[in-house]
Amino acid sequence: MGEFLETYGSLLASGTVDTLVMTCAASFFAYVIGLPLGIWFAVTTPTGLRPNRAINTILGWIINIGRSIPFIILLVAIIPFTRLIVGTSLGVPGAVVPLTVAAAPFVARVVEQSLAEVDSSLIEAAHSFGANNFQIITKVMLRESLPSLVRGVAITFVSLFGYTAMAGTVGAGGLGDIAIRYGYQRYMPDVMLVCIIICVVMVQVFQSAIDWLARHIDKRKH
Amino acid sequence: MIELKHVGKVYQARDERHRALDDVSLTIEDGDIFGIIGASGAGKSTLVRHINLLERPTEGRIIIDDKDVTDYQGKELRELRKNIGMIFQNFSLFQQRTVLQNVTFPLEIRGHAKAENIERAHKLLQLVGLDEMWKRYPSELSGGQQQRVAIARALANNPRYMLCDEATSALDSRTTIQVLDLLKRVNRELGVTMVVITHSLDVAQQICNRIAVIDGGVIVEEGLTQDVFANPQSDVTRELLARGKAEPQSTLDMEKEA
Numbered sequence: 001m002g003e004f005l006e007t008y009g010s011l012l013a014s015g016t017v018d019t020l021v022m023t024c025a026a027s028f029f030a031y032v033i034g035l036p037l038g039i040w041f042a043v044t045t046p047t048g049l050r051p052n053r054a055i056n057t058i059l060g061w062i063i064n065i066g067r068s069i070p071f072i073i074l075l076v077a078i079i080p081f082t083r084l085i086v087g088t089s090l091g092v093p094g095a096v097v098p099l100t101v102a103a104a105p106f107v108a109r110v111v112e113q114s115l116a117e118v119d120s121s122l123i124e125a126a127h128s129f130g131a132n133n134f135q136i137i138t139k140v141m142l143r144e145s146l147p148s149l150v151r152g153v154a155i156t157f158v159s160l161f162g163y164t165a166m167a168g169t170v171g172a173g174g175l176g177d178i179a180i181r182y183g184y185q186r187y188m189p190d191v192m193l194v195c196i197i198i199c200v201v202m203v204q205v206f207q208s209a210i211d212w213l214a215r216h217i218d219k220r221k222h
Numbered sequence: 223m224i225e226l227k228h229v230g231k232v233y234q235a236r237d238e239r240h241r242a243l244d245d246v247s248l249t250i251e252d253g254d255i256f257g258i259i260g261a262s263g264a265g266k267s268t269l270v271r272h273i274n275l276l277e278r279p280t281e282g283r284i285i286i287d288d289k290d291v292t293d294y295q296g297k298e299l300r301e302l303r304k305n306i307g308m309i310f311q312n313f314s315l316f317q318q319r320t321v322l323q324n325v326t327f328p329l330e331i332r333g334h335a336k337a338e339n340i341e342r343a344h345k346l347l348q349l350v351g352l353d354e355m356w357k358r359y360p361s362e363l364s365g366g367q368q369q370r371v372a373i374a375r376a377l378a379n380n381p382r383y384m385l386c387d388e389a390t391s392a393l394d395s396r397t398t399i400q401v402l403d404l405l406k407r408v409n410r411e412l413g414v415t416m417v418v419i420t421h422s423l424d425v426a427q428q429i430c431n432r433i434a435v436i437d438g439g440v441i442v443e444e445g446l447t448q449d450v451f452a453n454p455q456s457d458v459t460r461e462l463l464a465r466g467k468a469e470p471q472s473t474l475d476m477e478k479e480a
Contacts, residue, residue: 128274
């Protein structure tokens, strides 16, 4: 055990950090793009605040096309774009771009579904007090759906966490890369097992923390 | 004074035309508690939503304080709504806000100073007898308490008018009486003119000084409450009265609270 840690400890530690950085950075940028997109999509639905069939249809297409391309294909297909943005298609920066592109439409859909859960009678009530659309989005829709939005962050994070392993196969590094290069190609089941354990523990910890947070901020009866 | 002049509303969905309101003319005087009664689907809720323009009429005009507001948009419309509070059947309280934050909401969206908003909200909560609950969330309150919070919220902007859409329909009979008493007090002490939508003749009889009976989107009868009850002119009203007598206060309602 001591010998194992001495040999692979630093490798596994840096792989874990890389995976976390990729997941967190991509989650962050995916929300920067996906959150406004999801809000825009939600308010333009026929029953939304500002129904607009054309915009809604186009956004729906973008979101669905984005979600229907398998990640491993997207990863290699957009390499020129990735190089344009961060100057490389390798390493953590090279992975964050495709991860963000893959997750943004996913986030938009998750956000839209959270916002759709907001009771329309609350929006009507806000109108009756003279709220404008911007206030209804920020003070009613986002606020009332906050627990659901927070749960959406967990779904996004865990999905991206899985995607980083695929990004590892094309030189992104991280736990997925280690598991494949050492565990699979060099046939080292102990490395493979440790990678799997770290992944399971990280997902569990994150999911439990988010679940606790969502429960804690939700003021409805449960 | 609220005046509806020949208001009509037609919903058009593809090839289906549904007429929800037909040539509705009403005058609601300052100080009134004006009841609009009818069976479900008669058009009551649609009608009341025309007063604060949550719905737009397809025909006719809406006049409030001698101003034709029918085509108000944007800022003008939001200023108008400030003067018309509204409460709802299912209370429509914001679930993720405390009682106090619910009451400050209408003030907050006008950008008033926070300290002033809080002071005003506490005063309103005292008025409805719930100030000690200010830190709680709506899910921790009973239905009657929630509706009282909603009344405080509707009064936040010092409105001249208040619209009550089936405000007591989700409440048991004992709580209904408390909420109606509160509405009467708001009318008397603050001089707020009320428009009360209800399917319950009991409610209408207890608080309204004038009532209009609506059926199929048409006003079939209008007058002083005691006159309409004593001497109904239309079949619809007579039917409503007969049904009201046949169904005394259900004991089920009483048990709900116990």
